[in-house]
Amino acid sequence: MITMDADLQDSPDEIAPLRDMVVRDGYDMVSGWKKVRHDPISKTIPSKFFNWFTSKVSNIPLHDFNCGLKAYRIRVVKSIEVYGEMHRYIPVIVKWAGFKKIGEKVVEHRARKYGKTKFGLERFVNGFLDLASITFISKYGKRPMHFFGTWGTLFFVTGFLMSLWLIVSKLINFQYGITSRPVFYIALTAMIIGTQLFVTGFLAELISRNSPSRNVYLVEKRIGLE
Numbered sequence: 016m017i018t019m020d021a022d023l024q025d026s027p028d029e030i031a032p033l034r035d036m037v038v039r040d041g042y043d044m045v046s047g048w049k050k051v052r053h054d055p056i057s058k059t060i061p062s063k064f065f066n067w068f069t070s071k072v073s074n075i076p077l078h079d080f081n082c083g084l085k086a087y088r089i090r091v092v093k094s095i096e097v098y099g100e101m102h103r104y105i106p107v108i109v110k111w112a113g114f115k116k117i118g119e120k121v122v123e124h125r126a127r128k129y130g131k132t133k134f135g136l137e138r139f140v141n142g143f144l145d146l147a148s149i150t151f152i153s154k155y156g157k158r159p160m161h162f163f164g165t166w167g168t169l170f171f172v173t174g175f176l177m178s179l180w181l182i183v184s185k186l187i188n189f190q191y192g193i194t195s196r197p198v199f200y201i202a203l204t205a206m207i208i209g210t211q212l213f214v215t216g217f218l219a220e221l222i223s224r225n226s227p228s229r230n231v232y233l234v235e236k237r238i239g240l241e
Contacts, residue, residue: 016092020083022130024053026123033086036118043091043114046077046106047084053126065103065142072150073107077119080106084122103142104149111153157223163216171209177202 017033019025029047036045052059062081069080081103095108106117155162181193181202193199 016087016089018083018085018087022127024125024127025084026125029084029120029122030086033084033120033122036120037086037088040118041116042086042118043088043116044106044109045086045118045120046079047082047122048077048079048119049082049124050078050121052124061142065146069104069107069146072146073110075106075110075117077106077117079119080104082122101145101149104145107149107153159219159223160216163212163219167209167212167214167216169209170205170212174202174205174207174209177205 017030019027019030025047033045033047036042054062062079066078066080069075070077083102085105087109091109091112091114094114095105095112097105097108101108110117151162177198181196181199185193
């Protein structure tokens with residue numbers, strides 16, 4: 016299966032080479048790399064930043080995650096779920112679905128002749144939020160307590176130690192009141208936030224463990240046992 020943008024900036028001549036990399040070379044997915052781009056700088060600079068950041072976070076050595084010109088095996092397409100604006104992170108979704116052989120090919124990028132680009136500030140913000148969302152779900156989707164519990168414990172212990180310090184300082188010097196010092200409210204807020212995060216992780220863990228898709232795995236090959 017091959018996808019490409021409908022703005023005529025992708026070249027159909029790239030379809031055959033992409034197909035060959037999947038069929039002949041055994042790639043699960045091949046992503047196009049618009050190495051030479053014919054776009055305004057307001058689009059290329061944010062795109063380079065996101066591509067660099069996404070590559071570092073996902074450990075996928077691609078230069079252009081958002082290129083619409085891609086080739087997939089059919090089983091890859093049927094195994095992943097893309098919603099909202101997650102299309103810009105399809106290589107990340109494919110990797111975390113269990114497909115490891117992801118390739119890249121330099122493709123021709125043509126200058127836009129018709130229409131106007133829809134890239135704007137909102138896509139820059141949404142792209143960061145989508146990356147944060149998919150990173151969290153992939154790493155902590157089945158163990159949310161590891162995230163919320165860790166931060167909850169850190170906040171609560173910090174607030175508790177600050178409160179303990181206030182009590183000890185009060186016993187040493189009766190001149191200063193506990194509730195009249197700003198540190199008291201910081202410590203109280205930290206303990207409340209820590210408790211809320213811990214409870215959130217506990218509830219998320221209950222929901223995750225009772226999810227019908229918790230133990231669903233993608234099996235490459237079934238071997239019968241006699």
